[in-house]
Amino acid sequence: MTLKPLTALAATVLLIGACATPVSVSDPVPAGPEWHLAIHGGAGVILRESLSAEQEAEFVAALNMAMEAGAAVLREGGSAVDAVQAAVLPMENSPLFNAGYGAVYAANGTHELDASIMDGRDRNAGSVAGVMHVKNPILAARAVMDKSEHVMFAGAGADAFAESQGLDMVDNTYFDTEHRRISLEKVLERRARTAAERHGTVGAVAIDNQGNLAAATTTGGMTAKAPGRVGDAPLVGAATYAENGVCAVSATGHGEYFIRVGVAKTICDRVKFLDETVGQAALVALNEVASLGGDGGVIVIDGVGNVDFVFNSAGMYRGEISADGATTAIFRDQTEGAE
């Protein structure tokens, strides 16, 4: 069983509460967990030969910018949930990722976005599905978590709730980009047939200096999806899960399979009840996805901050950052930081 790390604060409270051993203020404070954050920018058919050196550099720069945004929160002693939100935001604003600005097109030429966020402290969560007008879906998910009594809003009601919270709203054409339009045309003309060529998502998991875990995921879904289709990204337990002392997960891949396997919750339950490492548990869950015919990947972090990346696709945009530095990777045959 993975034990919840005893933070300096918790230790202090216990000592005071028990009144057994007087502590001097000069006693050394036990070292707490150290912050650590991992991100992904989608998994799929990402082959070395299909990315130019220039494109690869653009992705690496965008991944670094996202990680730095999350790390800035954690370095200052901020919470894991604020950090995962901060890391996802720049990826939502980048045309490179299928999340906000760069969201794929549904079959009818519109964009419908999904997002979720979860705080491992109390397993509070918020999500939105099928939003068309809120500029940053992860902020809408966060508002659902913090400002409503619900966990999930969908469609027009989700956009209306986001607007009522003062979030930036945009016309659906804000999400139009040339490269996603071409992808839609390819799928509609059946020039791109595999599901792995149709998806992409962004996500983050983190542990803060207090040992709190959090996870966040945003996506535009799958290119040429049926209008109204909801993937795994807004579903707590499918693409996103976080529980302090256990694990946090953000997934990317062919959502229908991730929903059917319940990937994120399966991983955390295996860690919690079977004492597997996050890497072992993620492998089992991904094998289940593969056995049903799906592909994709996950980023996982355990209760003390160990990070793992597990995917069965050709590549996954990914990176991790801690006080020791930052690394990124894209392709399957690449260890993090190998560029």
Ligand code: ASP
């Ligand atoms: N999981 C997302 C979905 O199915 C897509 C992706 O992660 O690439 O909507």
